[in-house]
Amino acid sequence: MSEYLSTEPYRGTRDFLPDEMSVRTQVFHRLYEVLERYGYQRYDGPQLEPVEIYESKSSQEIVNQQLYTLTDHGGRRLALRPEMTPSVARMIAGNAGSLTFPVRWYSHPNCHRYERPQRGRVREHWQINVDLFGSSSTAVEVEFLELIHDMMASLGASTDMWRLRVSDRVLLDALLTHIVGVPHDKVRETANLLDRWEKVSADTLAESATEIGLSEEQFARLAEVVKDGRAAIEELPVEVRNQSRLMQVLDTSAAELIEFDPLIVRGFDYYTSTVFEVFDTDPSNRRSLFGGGRYDNLVGLFSNKEIPGFGFGMGDVTIIDFLDTHGLLPRPRTDVDVVVIPTAEQLFDPARRAARVLRDAGLRVTTPLDTRKLGKEIQRADKAGARAVVIVGPDDWVSELVTVRDLASGEQHQTTLHALDSSVRAIIPSE
Amino acid sequence: MSEYLSTEPYRGTRDFLPDEMSVRTQVFHRLYEVLERYGYQRYDGPQLEPVEIYESKSSQEIVNQQLYTLTDHGGRRLALRPEMTPSVARMIAGNAGSLTFPVRWYSHPNCHRYERPQRGRVREHWQINVDLFGSSSTAVEVEFLELIHDMMASLGASTDMWRLRVSDRVLLDALLTHIVGVPHDKVRETANLLDRWEKVSADTLAESATEIGLSEEQFARLAEVVKDGRAAIEELPVEVRNQSRLMQVLDTSAAELIEFDPLIVRGFDYYTSTVFEVFDTDPSNRRSLFGGGRYDNLVGLFSNKEIPGFGFGMGDVTIIDFLDTHGLLPRPRTDVDVVVIPTAEQLFDPARRAARVLRDAGLRVTTPLDTRKLGKEIQRADKAGARAVVIVGPDDWVSELVTVRDLASGEQHQTTLHALDSSVRAIIPSE
Incomplete structure (x- = not known):
C-alpha cells in the first residue's frame, strides 16, 4: 500500500482545474445574465438541511437510496441537499410576510445524490435553479418558455438543437381517464408506466400494463395517446380540456417553442400541473437536458399559506455535455495578458x-x-x-x-x- | 407541536435572500477581479473529501470536534470540507506533471465546521482561498502582501482600517531558543502560549508558562519579545536572523504594509515559515479578519514531490462584518430597471x-x-x-x-x- 494519500477526488465528484472551471463559469455567467434580465434575483441557502424536508415530497428513490445523511453532535438528522426546491420553498414560506409576489428567484447550488457514476451522472453536481412563486396565471408558463429559449440562445444553441416537450398532469389525468379508460386509482401507476415508456421494451410495458389491470384494448389506446397526444386532446370534452393550463399556453405565441408529449411525467411527487423537459435533438445523445414544472403545494409543507410555484433546475453535467456535442463550449479564459x-x-x-x-x-x-x-x-x-x-x-x-x-x-x-x-x-x- | 416543518435554516447556517446575496456577490466579485489581475485562476473541488486528508495536518480541534463526517453506502468515511487547503494540495499533487509552476489558484468554496454559533462564527461559511504553489522565493510573500492590500482597497478599505501582523515560525523559533532560552522540545508549547496571549489573563499565562517549565525570568523575557518583537530580532545573531524569510520581506517596499508580531502563530499544524493575520483596527472590533501563510510540506501528504505552497482564506462572515463596521457594504442590486x-x-x-x-x-x-x-x-x-x-x-x-x-x-x-x-x-x- 502506498504511503501517500490518494490524489483522486471522491468517486462521482469532480475537481475543476482552471480550464474546466473557466468553461463552467462562463456558461453559468451567461445564464445568470439572461435570468437577471428577466428580473430573477439570485439567492442562496445552506448545503445541510433537516432530512424531513425531503421525506414527504421528494421522490422515494431520492430519499431511500440517494440521500447523503448525517447526524450532528446535537443529534439532528441532516441531509446534503439532493435538490434545491424544498430549500427554496422553506425560504419562501419563512419570508412570505415581507416578500412582494410574484417572486422571481434563482440560485446555483451544488447538490448531492448517491448514484452509480456514469456518463452524465455524478454524485455532486452544480445546478441553476429558477423559481417563480405567487402566481397561478398561465403567463408564468409562457414566461418560462421564453426564458428557457433565451437561456439556450445565450449558450449559442439554436432551436433545432433542442426541443421542449411539455405535459400537464391535469391534462394527462383527463386523457387517461376519459380516453384510455383508466380507473382513478390506477392513474398514478399508469403515469409511472409512461415515465418508463422510452426506457424499457414493448413487452415489459405490456406486462406492466397487465399488472396495473389495463386490458389489451386499453393498452392499445394508451399507445395511441403516446403516439399522437395532440389528436387525443381533440377527443376530450371541451370543458375538460379547458381545465388544463397547457391548453391555454398552446394558444399563445410561445406555443411554437414547445410540443405536447404525454410521456413527460417527471419523477418528483410535488408537481401538480404543467411539467416539461428539454431534450437534445442530436441523434447520438437524445437525453433529457433538464426539466421542471408547476408545484402548487410545496410551500404548504412549511406554512398554512398557499403559494403556487413554478420552477426548474439545470445541471452542469448535462448542459456542458450538450454544448460539447454541438461544438458550443466556450474557450477557457485562463491566459494572463x-x-x-x-x-x-x-x-x-x-x-x-x-x-x-x-x-x-x-x-x-x-x-x-x-x-x-x-x-x-x-x-x-x-x-x-x-x-x-x-x-x-x-x-x-x-x-x-x-x-x-x-x-x-x-x-x-x-x-x-x-x-x-x-x-x-x-x-x-x-x- | 406544529403540523408544519420549521422554516428556519439549520442552526449556524444561513439563508441568503436576494438583498444579502447581492451584497455577498458584489463583495466577492470585486475580490475575484483583483485576483484575476494578479493572474490567479479560479478552480473548484468537491464538498465531500476522504476524512484522512484532514486527520494528519489540520488542527486537532478541527478533526476531533468540528468535522462533519458521514459514511457512504460503500463504507467510505467522508467529511464536509472544513477548509480548502488540503483539497487544493491534493489537486496540485495529482496534476503536478501537467502544471507549469508557479501555479496561482483561487477558489470560493463553502466550508463546514461544527462550532457554537456566535457573532462572526457560523457552521457553514463561504471563503475565498488563494494559493501559490511551486516557489520558495520571498517574492511570494511580497506578492501576497500587495495582493491583500489591493483586495482590501477594492472593497473600499483604506490602510488605516486594517493592519497586517506577520510572523515567521523560523524566526519565532530562533527568538524563543536564543532570546528567551526555551528548550527545543518546549518551543511548540510556548508558541501555543503566544497564540492564546491576547485571549486569556496574565495570571493564566504565567501559570501556563510555569507548567511548560519556563522560569519567571524566561517568562519576563517572553513578555519583552511580545512587547517589542523588532527589538528582539536585533538581538539575534545575524546568521540566524537571515535564515528567516520575513527578514528579507522587511527589506522590500512591501514592508510598510506589515508589522512583525510574534503573537501571530495560527493554529494549523501545516504552516512552516511565514504566517500572517489581518486585523480590523476598529477599537470595538479588533478581530482577526483572515490569515494564512507558508506551508511547504502539505503536498507531500499525497506524493513524493516537494512543492512549496503559500496561501490564505478569507471568510464571508468576518469580511462582511468588517465592511459593515466601516460603512463600506455595497448597496444590494436587486432592482428591476x-x-x-x-x-x-x-x-x-x-x-x-x-x-x-x-x-x-x-x-x-x-x-x-x-x-x-x-x-x-x-x-x-x-x-x-x-x-x-x-x-x-x-x-x-x-x-x-x-x-x-x-x-x-x-x-x-x-x-x-x-x-x-x-x-x-x-x-x-x-x-
Missing part, C-alpha cells in the same frame, strides 16, 4: 510598480518570482498565453524606462511607466 | 415583445403575470425599484405604439418598438 520581467533581483520592486500600472488598467499581469534567463522567461510568458511582456532592465531603468514587447510580432519599444498602459493597450485592446 | 405593463390580457403578447427589445439591450425587465389596475401596477413597479414603465394599451397598440413613463419625473411619451430602447435609455443610461 502580460508578464512583467525584471532582469535582475534588484529590479523586482520596479517590476512590481510596472505590474501595478497595468493591473490598474484592468489587465491580468504576473511577475516572475525567481530570476531566470530572459529568453526562458519570455518562452514561459508565451506559454501562459501572454500577448505582451514588459522587460525591466538595469540600463532602461536608470532613465525610468521599460521595454514593451509584442509576443506575436516580436516588435519592441521603450516607454515610460506613465505611457505603459497605452503602449500595452496598443497590443492588447480593451474588450 | 423597467416593468412593461399590458393594460389588458390580449396585450400580453405585445408586452412580451416590448420586454424582449429591452432585455436585448441589457435591461432588467419584468412583465406582470396578472392584470391589475394600471395605477396599482405602476406603484408595484416603483416599489420594485424600476425607473421606467412601458405601458402597452389597446389604443396605442393598434398603431404599434407604446408609452414610456419616467417614474421619477412622471413624464411620459409614445414611441415605437423600434425606438423603445433609446427612449428608455434616455431615462436609464447604460452603466
Whole structure:
C-alpha cells in the first residue's frame, strides 16, 4: 500500500482545474445574465438541511437510496441537499410576510445524490435553479418558455438543437381517464408506466400494463395517446380540456417553442400541473437536458399559506455535455495578458510598480518570482498565453524606462511607466 | 407541536435572500477581479473529501470536534470540507506533471465546521482561498502582501482600517531558543502560549508558562519579545536572523504594509515559515479578519514531490462584518430597471415583445403575470425599484405604439418598438 494519500477526488465528484472551471463559469455567467434580465434575483441557502424536508415530497428513490445523511453532535438528522426546491420553498414560506409576489428567484447550488457514476451522472453536481412563486396565471408558463429559449440562445444553441416537450398532469389525468379508460386509482401507476415508456421494451410495458389491470384494448389506446397526444386532446370534452393550463399556453405565441408529449411525467411527487423537459435533438445523445414544472403545494409543507410555484433546475453535467456535442463550449479564459520581467533581483520592486500600472488598467499581469534567463522567461510568458511582456532592465531603468514587447510580432519599444498602459493597450485592446 | 416543518435554516447556517446575496456577490466579485489581475485562476473541488486528508495536518480541534463526517453506502468515511487547503494540495499533487509552476489558484468554496454559533462564527461559511504553489522565493510573500492590500482597497478599505501582523515560525523559533532560552522540545508549547496571549489573563499565562517549565525570568523575557518583537530580532545573531524569510520581506517596499508580531502563530499544524493575520483596527472590533501563510510540506501528504505552497482564506462572515463596521457594504442590486405593463390580457403578447427589445439591450425587465389596475401596477413597479414603465394599451397598440413613463419625473411619451430602447435609455443610461 502506498504511503501517500490518494490524489483522486471522491468517486462521482469532480475537481475543476482552471480550464474546466473557466468553461463552467462562463456558461453559468451567461445564464445568470439572461435570468437577471428577466428580473430573477439570485439567492442562496445552506448545503445541510433537516432530512424531513425531503421525506414527504421528494421522490422515494431520492430519499431511500440517494440521500447523503448525517447526524450532528446535537443529534439532528441532516441531509446534503439532493435538490434545491424544498430549500427554496422553506425560504419562501419563512419570508412570505415581507416578500412582494410574484417572486422571481434563482440560485446555483451544488447538490448531492448517491448514484452509480456514469456518463452524465455524478454524485455532486452544480445546478441553476429558477423559481417563480405567487402566481397561478398561465403567463408564468409562457414566461418560462421564453426564458428557457433565451437561456439556450445565450449558450449559442439554436432551436433545432433542442426541443421542449411539455405535459400537464391535469391534462394527462383527463386523457387517461376519459380516453384510455383508466380507473382513478390506477392513474398514478399508469403515469409511472409512461415515465418508463422510452426506457424499457414493448413487452415489459405490456406486462406492466397487465399488472396495473389495463386490458389489451386499453393498452392499445394508451399507445395511441403516446403516439399522437395532440389528436387525443381533440377527443376530450371541451370543458375538460379547458381545465388544463397547457391548453391555454398552446394558444399563445410561445406555443411554437414547445410540443405536447404525454410521456413527460417527471419523477418528483410535488408537481401538480404543467411539467416539461428539454431534450437534445442530436441523434447520438437524445437525453433529457433538464426539466421542471408547476408545484402548487410545496410551500404548504412549511406554512398554512398557499403559494403556487413554478420552477426548474439545470445541471452542469448535462448542459456542458450538450454544448460539447454541438461544438458550443466556450474557450477557457485562463491566459494572463502580460508578464512583467525584471532582469535582475534588484529590479523586482520596479517590476512590481510596472505590474501595478497595468493591473490598474484592468489587465491580468504576473511577475516572475525567481530570476531566470530572459529568453526562458519570455518562452514561459508565451506559454501562459501572454500577448505582451514588459522587460525591466538595469540600463532602461536608470532613465525610468521599460521595454514593451509584442509576443506575436516580436516588435519592441521603450516607454515610460506613465505611457505603459497605452503602449500595452496598443497590443492588447480593451474588450 | 406544529403540523408544519420549521422554516428556519439549520442552526449556524444561513439563508441568503436576494438583498444579502447581492451584497455577498458584489463583495466577492470585486475580490475575484483583483485576483484575476494578479493572474490567479479560479478552480473548484468537491464538498465531500476522504476524512484522512484532514486527520494528519489540520488542527486537532478541527478533526476531533468540528468535522462533519458521514459514511457512504460503500463504507467510505467522508467529511464536509472544513477548509480548502488540503483539497487544493491534493489537486496540485495529482496534476503536478501537467502544471507549469508557479501555479496561482483561487477558489470560493463553502466550508463546514461544527462550532457554537456566535457573532462572526457560523457552521457553514463561504471563503475565498488563494494559493501559490511551486516557489520558495520571498517574492511570494511580497506578492501576497500587495495582493491583500489591493483586495482590501477594492472593497473600499483604506490602510488605516486594517493592519497586517506577520510572523515567521523560523524566526519565532530562533527568538524563543536564543532570546528567551526555551528548550527545543518546549518551543511548540510556548508558541501555543503566544497564540492564546491576547485571549486569556496574565495570571493564566504565567501559570501556563510555569507548567511548560519556563522560569519567571524566561517568562519576563517572553513578555519583552511580545512587547517589542523588532527589538528582539536585533538581538539575534545575524546568521540566524537571515535564515528567516520575513527578514528579507522587511527589506522590500512591501514592508510598510506589515508589522512583525510574534503573537501571530495560527493554529494549523501545516504552516512552516511565514504566517500572517489581518486585523480590523476598529477599537470595538479588533478581530482577526483572515490569515494564512507558508506551508511547504502539505503536498507531500499525497506524493513524493516537494512543492512549496503559500496561501490564505478569507471568510464571508468576518469580511462582511468588517465592511459593515466601516460603512463600506455595497448597496444590494436587486432592482428591476423597467416593468412593461399590458393594460389588458390580449396585450400580453405585445408586452412580451416590448420586454424582449429591452432585455436585448441589457435591461432588467419584468412583465406582470396578472392584470391589475394600471395605477396599482405602476406603484408595484416603483416599489420594485424600476425607473421606467412601458405601458402597452389597446389604443396605442393598434398603431404599434407604446408609452414610456419616467417614474421619477412622471413624464411620459409614445414611441415605437423600434425606438423603445433609446427612449428608455434616455431615462436609464447604460452603466
